[in-house]
Amino acid sequence: MDRGRQVFLVRHGEADYERLSAFAPVYHGSRRDFAPLTDLGIRQAEGAAEQLRGDRPGVVVASPYARTLQTAALIAARLGCELRVEPALHDWLPIRDGASPVTGELVRQKIEEYETWQRSGILPPDRTWETDEEMANRVRGAVARHVASGPLIAVTHEAVIKSATGAAVVGLASVHRLTR
Template sequence: MTKLLIWRHGNTDWNAARRVQGQSDVALNDLGRRQAAEAAPLLAALRPGRIWSSDLSRARDTAAALAAVTGLPVRTDARLRERHFGDWQGLHLTEIAERHPEAHARWRAGDPDPGCGVESLDVLGKRIGSALQEIAEAAAGETIVVATHGGAARQACGYLLGWDPSVLSTIGPMHNCHWAELHHEADRGWRLQAYNAGRLVSGAPAEAV
């Protein structure tokens, strides 16, 4: 059985300010580094054999906390990045609502392709889902930790599990430094074992941007 642990990165100053990160390379803050350090032993106890990460620093530095505990190298893949938020990257959520009210309303209502250069959910799911499928196939029978991003993690779960978008839209955002656990068996495919697992260090925002 292959186990896949899809791990959201730790907190950043943009998370705390509710500013859209997308694929902007924003570093962990002190809270985020502490969250990663506290989550690492919990994940290490699950005996991972490989660690993968998005190439953005907030994910790489989160993965590095686990690497420091396990001694495993961290491999990176740009396909594991967060959703690209187009014209919205770097903006506060209130600024988006003011500047792009119609697209913002569509996004809040769950439109998978709201415009303004925002990557569609279908493209996001195929991008990260195919990457995870390749990673899992190359390490069949192992436990793999993948440090990625909130929106990307949720969409990846939906892709691997074959969920209809209407089902995926009912799943809440993942907290910083929490993870989803999926198991794969040849005769049963992917199954979700846990979502938003971990230890809540603080009440930091969990908005997946």
């Protein structure tokens, strides 16, 4: 990452998961990532854009999930920026191989493993998820691939922002500065 370059991480706005229930079971499990923003989520994204207006960003990059793409599109449109998709800004995954089925029970188990690791510092030998350091490195690599005139905005997810910034609280559509 360029030393003098400012990078802002923005969490997506509120997602409308209920809207997908009419399409059950098509949008269960990981397909919930296709959920658009709620009306409140749209207003949250617009508020984040206003907060960033004075920084005069050059590019907005987003995780490929619907909630982040819609948030990023709203920000980019409000600020007159180019919008790019960056797959490496994806959310924390309970299983990284992409081939194993992901159930609600499995997600709960992996979150419990992750939280146990955070408290104890002992990594399970058969873990399937990223550590905070691995997520932070992934984010830094992702933003480094996007050259922009002016600051860069990366729209991503709560766990990703927490890992990259050390923030304890990452509210919906909140803005965080990424430091080296």
